Amino acid sequence: MRITPSILNADFARLGAEIARVPSADAIHVDVMDNHFVPNLTMGVPVVESLRKATAKMLDIHLMIEDPDRWAPVYAELGAESVTFHIEAVTAPVRLARALHAKGARASVALNPGTPVEMVTAFLGEIDMVTVMSVEPGFGGQSFMDLVLPKVRELRRLINAENLDIWVQMDGGVSVETIERCVEAGADTFVAGSAVFKTDDPDQMVRQLRTIAASCGCGAGK
Numbered sequence: 001m002r003i004t005p006s007i008l009n010a011d012f013a014r015l016g017a018e019i020a021r022v023p024s025a026d027a028i029h030v031d032v033m034d035n036h037f038v039p040n041l042t043m044g045v046p047v048v049e050s051l052r053k054a055t056a057k058m059l060d061i062h063l064m065i066e067d068p069d070r071w072a073p074v075y076a077e078l079g080a081e082s083v084t085f086h087i088e089a090v091t092a093p094v095r096l097a098r099a100l101h102a103k104g105a106r107a108s109v110a111l112n113p114g115t116p117v118e119m120v121t122a123f124l125g126e127i128d129m130v131t132v133m134s135v136e137p138g139f140g141g142q143s144f145m146d147l148v149l150p151k152v153r154e155l156r157r158l159i160n161a162e163n164l165d166i167w168v169q170m171d172g173g174v175s176v177e178t179i180e181r182c183v184e185a186g187a188d189t190f191v192a193g194s195a196v197f198k199t200d201d202p203d204q205m206v207r208q209l210r211t212i213a214a215s216c217g218c219g220a221g222k
């Protein structure tokens with residue numbers, strides 16, 4: 001069970017210090033938005049370059065942008081260990097996954113709430129993680145959408161049936177109230193933004209989320 005805090009709801013004037021507040025995090029989730037693929041604008045290459053120098057933690061760069069084919073490899077070159085691109089935006093997902101691998105990064109594909117699992121089944125063997133969005137991407141602090149849970153179940157079934165080593169990540173509205181449902185469905189990696197950074201003790205929340213996920217008796221694959 002991996003907990004990856006999203007810094008979208010952290011203080012953007014002091015991101016390095018904010019990351020230092022979650023030493024228990026398994027990775028840091030960085031939401032890159034371009035105001036075209038989603039109706040919000042956040043950060044890009046120069047900020048991620050600085051974040052790379054500020055932390056040794058695994059970085060997962062979630063690209064909510066048009067033309068990930070062009071930009072995703074740049075983040076891998078900067079030293080991000082994982083780059084997540086959207087299936088709704090990419091032109092050549094297999095070529096892009098291979099380009100990320102060639103640059104030493106994990107390749108992750110994200111699905112918006114209305115996008116079916118069938119969009120990625122043909123090339124599951126090429127990727128390292130599927131990110132199932134449990135909100136429409138663009139903003140932190142939105143309510144978790146239960147309607148995506150059948151997709152997580154389907155993905156978990158396929159991954160287990162084919163004995164693949166692929167992480168299933170849930171992104172959006174993950175909290176102490178919703179994480180058990182995600183685990184039950186088969187997710188093993190959890191982005192949490194507002195749940196973590198809107199508390200007084202973000203690291204305690206990371207540990208609490210992991211404890212709930214690990215102990216709800218319904219681990220990934222069931």
Ligand code: DX5
Pocket residue numbers: 006008009029031062135136137138139140141142171172173174191192193194195
């Ligand atoms: C939404 C982003 C998420 C978001 C999660 O567009 O991709 O990563 O930051 O934030 P919470 O946990 O507040 O939904």
Ligand code: ZN
Pocket residue numbers: 006029030031062171191
């Ligand atoms: Zn995200």
